[in-house]
Amino acid sequence: AQSVTQLGSHVSVSEGALVLLRCNYSSSVPPYLFWYVQYPNQGLQLLLKYTTGATLVKGINGFEAEFKKSETSFHLTKPSAHMSDAAEYFCAVSWGFIGTASKLTFGTGTRLQVTL
Amino acid sequence: DARVTQTPRHKVTEMGQEVTMRCQPILGHNTVFWYRQTMMQGLELLAYFRNRAPLDDSGMPKDRFSAEMPDATLATLKIQPSEPRDSAVYFCASGIETGDPANTEAFFGQGTRLTVV
Numbered sequence: 001a002q003s004v005t006q007l008g009s010h011v012s013v014s015e016g017a018l019v020l021l022r023c024n025y026s027s028s029v030p031p032y033l034f035w036y037v038q039y040p041n042q043g044l045q046l047l048l049k050y051t052t053g054a055t056l057v058k059g060i061n062g063f064e065a066e067f068k069k070s071e072t073s074f075h076l077t078k079p080s081a082h083m084s085d086a087a088e089y090f091c092a093v094s095w096g097f098i099g100t101a102s103k104l105t106f107g108t109g110t111r112l113q114v115t116l
Numbered sequence: 117d118a119r120v121t122q123t124p125r126h127k128v129t130e131m132g133q134e135v136t137m138r139c140q141p142i143l144g145h146n147t148v149f150w151y152r153q154t155m156m157q158g159l160e161l162l163a164y165f166r167n168r169a170p171l172d173d174s175g176m177p178k179d180r181f182s183a184e185m186p187d188a189t190l191a192t193l194k195i196q197p198s199e200p201r202d203s204a205v206y207f208c209a210s211g212i213e214t215g216d217p218a219n220t221e222a223f224f225g226q227g228t229r230l231t232v233v
């Protein structure tokens with residue numbers, strides 16, 4: 001079965017420290033990969049996505065992620081955390097045919113806490 | 117600033133009552149999604165429309181849930197009768213299916229927080 005796993009439901013980092021949020025998928029077919037961020041009482045906002053081409057993708061707010069097919073991973077990183085990064089982060093994947101690329105399956109989310 | 121608009125933002129209702137949630141997708145978008153978010157299940161896809169036609173509603177309990185798009189500017193999700201286990205945040209998202217995955221993105225509304233007591 002195809003699935004998305006986010007390791008760690010809560011991650012706490014100090015302001016200025018590296019942010020690493022993990023995402024792995026299981027699939028026999030390479031998926032399209034996404035990271036979304038959700039601030040309290042808000043909808044989801046796309047941070048970045050991988051569809052084809054360069055495996056290191058850069059997104060908004062200084063985040064980036066690297067698609068590693070051999071590891072079936074798409075971990076999200078940011079070199080230096082800011083207090084405003086505190087939010088919940090969702091990894092999502094879609095599979096299959098062109099035309100269904102937006103049908104997303106989400107991971108369970110990782111809540112990022114940034115401390116002073 | 118184009119955005120997906122959902123109404124109401126909050127709804128408290130008694131068990132057994134009908135609940136209707138509305139979504140105005142971004143103008144020009146041809147796909148609409150309904151997702152449900154709960155602590156236990158996370159984000160689940162309930163229904164998916166393209167060009168107003170339902171393509172996939174396999175995630176939706178058919179006995180009480182229904183989703184429609186009366187026109188291109190309005191999507192509705194209805195629960196009748198509502199039950200306490202339906203309490204969740206319901207998100208609508210819209211996007212454009214161009215056939216190019218690189219240009220495919222789902223834009224989310226702020227959600228409707230439903231509480232059924």
